[in-house]
Amino acid sequence: MSAVIIGIAGPQLQPQDTAQLKQPACAGVILFSRNYESPPQLQALCTAIRDTRPDLLLCVDHEGGRVQRFRAGFTAIPAAAAFGHCFDHRPLLACQLAEAAGTVIAYELRQYDIDFSLTPILDLADPVSTVIGDRAFHANPAVVAILADALRRGLHKLGMAAVGKHYPGHGRVSGDSHHTLPHDLRDLAEREADLYPFLHQIESGIEALMPAHIVYPHIDERPAGYSPQHIAALRHYGFDGAIISDDLDMAGAQGIADPGERIQAALTAGADVTLMCNDLAAIRQALSRDYHLPDAANSARRLAALRARPIDTASAAAHYRAAQELLQAHAADLV
Numbered sequence: 001m002s003a004v005i006i007g008i009a010g011p012q013l014q015p016q017d018t019a020q021l022k023q024p025a026c027a028g029v030i031l032f033s034r035n036y037e038s039p040p041q042l043q044a045l046c047t048a049i050r051d052t053r054p055d056l057l058l059c060v061d062h063e064g065g066r067v068q069r070f071r072a073g074f075t076a077i078p079a080a081a082a083f084g085h086c087f088d089h090r091p092l093l094a095c096q097l098a099e100a101a102g103t104v105i106a107y108e109l110r111q112y113d114i115d116f117s118l119t120p121i122l123d124l125a126d127p128v129s130t131v132i133g134d135r136a137f138h139a140n141p142a143v144v145a146i147l148a149d150a151l152r153r154g155l156h157k158l159g160m161a162a163v164g165k166h167y168p169g170h171g172r173v174s175g176d177s178h179h180t181l182p183h184d185l186r187d188l189a190e191r192e193a194d195l196y197p198f199l200h201q202i203e204s205g206i207e208a209l210m211p212a213h214i215v216y217p218h219i220d221e222r223p224a225g226y227s228p229q230h231i232a233a234l235r236h237y238g239f240d241g242a243i244i245s246d247d248l249d250m251a252g253a254q255g256i257a258d259p260g261e262r263i264q265a266a267l268t269a270g271a272d273v274t275l276m277c278n279d280l281a282a283i284r285q286a287l288s289r290d291y292h293l294p295d296a297a298n299s300a301r302r303l304a305a306l307r308a309r310p311i312d313t314a315s316a317a318a319h320y321r322a323a324q325e326l327l328q329a330h331a332a333d334l335v
Contacts (some may be wrong), residue, residue, distance in 0.1 A: 002027035002303075003291035004263050005057060005244075007277040011037045013048040016284075021052045023287040025263075027273050027303065028057030031114070032069050039073040039112075046112045057273075057306060059163075062105055062117035065134055075104050075324065080121055082334040083147050084138035090333065095150040097330055098137075100323035102154020107320035110158060115308045117155075118210065118244075120148040122164045122197040123171030131178065132171045141196035148197060149204060157319055159309035163244060164201050166212035167234065168224060169194030177213035177223075177252030187218045199237055207305050208242040209234065211271075213252025222269075223252055231270030242302035245274040249282060259286040267291055272299040 005028040008017045020026060029049055036042055046058060060069050065079025078101070087094035105117055122144060123129070125136035137147040152162045172194060173182045184191070198209065211224040211231070220227040225245045234243065245266040246252075248259065256262045259282035263274045272293075276283050293299050327334070 001025065001291050001293055001296060002273070003267060003293065004248075004274045004276050004283075004286060005030050005059065006283050006287070007032060007280070008035060009280055011035055011041050011045060013045060013052070018048075018052050020284065020287050021049065021056065025287050025289070025291055026053070026056065028059060028115075030118075030275060030277055031058070031060040032277070033071075036070045042070065042112050046114065050113060057116075057303065058112075058114045059116050059118060059306075060109065060114055061119075062109060063119045063121060063135060064101060064105070067135060070108075074108050075327070077101050077105060078334040079134040080137045080147070081125060081134035083150075084125065084136075084143060085335075086330075086333045087138065087143055087147060091146075093330065093333060095146060097327060097334060098147045098150035099154040099157075100326045102151040102160075103157050103319050103323035104154070104327065106155045106158035106160035107316060107323075110160065110308055110311075110316075113308075116161045116163060116208075116306050118163045118165065119155075120151045120162060120164060121166075122148055122201060123166055123169055124194055124197075126172045128174045129171050136171050141193045144197040145200040148201060152201075152204070152206065154323065158316055159311040161207035161306045161308075162201075163208040163210060163242075163306075164198060164206050165210035166214075166246065167198050167209050168212070168216065168230065169198070170212045170214060173212075173214055177246070178250050181213065181215060181223065181252045181255065183215045183217060185217065191216070202234070202237050202239045206241060208244050208302075209239065210244050210246055213246050213250055223255070225253065225271065226256070226265045226269050228269045235270070240302070242272045242299075242306055243270060245271045247275045247277040249277055249279040259283070260289045260291075262286075264291055267293055270294070272302050 064077025
């Protein structure tokens with residue numbers, strides 16, 4: 001049963017990578033800067049992955065700003081906060097530019113047969129969180145929702161799904177879940193603003209959401225990604241898209257020592273698929289076992305919706321050129 005999207009070691013597919021991709025538990029590949037040297041190299045890598053398992057999902061963190069894995073040969077996408085700053089002065093232009101950014105992201109990634117980027121960030125901007133920081137659009141939840149809508153329109157225009165993160169909100173939490181397990185001690189009423197962008201995106205039909213590796217003790221003593229209560233709340237809100245765990249290699253997820261047990265805990269809580277990105281030994285260990293998905297048929301349906309959709313090549317190229325021109329013309333508005 002496909003259960004985990006994995007990272008691979010380098011810019012070329014090695015025999016051990018090929019063997020791992022053929023494991024039934026492997027659901028896809030997430031790419032990083034270590035996997036990128038040049039556009040031709042990336043094309044060869046993605047082709048090799050597709051040749052090994054055409055059914056795998058291919059994804060990348062390509063938000064823009066400091067989280068953009070592919071640089072040379074790709075458009076430099078501004079950090080989300082740049083669109084928020086623009087919104088404060090020229091809201092209509094900010095929405096147009098965020099949509100253009102989504103179009104550029106989708107077009108450029110689709111040239112390499114990559115299905116989706118793990119974007120947009122739906123967290124609120126707050127100086128307390130350095131790991132989120134300028135990755136967030138704005139401190140105002142309504143502005144976050146509006147700009148995330150615009151970015152999604154750009155992605156959708158080029159047939160790409162969107163993945164909102166980090167539910168139910170990471171922006172007002174001081175700890176970095178890459179290195180520790182943060183706790184958000186606020187009650188639900190105090191976190192209402194953080195929830196708003198997620199609820200809005202659920203109403204708008206976003207294809208996927210990613211829970212945070214954060215404990216919200218007023219709900220559950222487990223991190224959100226391991227918490228049946230948090231996942232059940234998403235379904236109660238009407239979300240029927242895919243739930244993708246954050247990287248289970250992160251310190252915030254390592255309260256469970258065994259990597260396979262981390263994956264199963266996230267799946268049991270209600271995730272449709274998990275991520276394991278950087279610990280190659282843990283990935284090898286995790287792929288060697290079987291997993292149980294409580295609702296396998298619906299999980300498969302939700303993950304299928306993350307595959308890039310067919311588009312008209314000529315119109316896609318025209319949308320891309322127009323989006324690039326708009327971003328270039330207004331570069332001074334995105335600083």
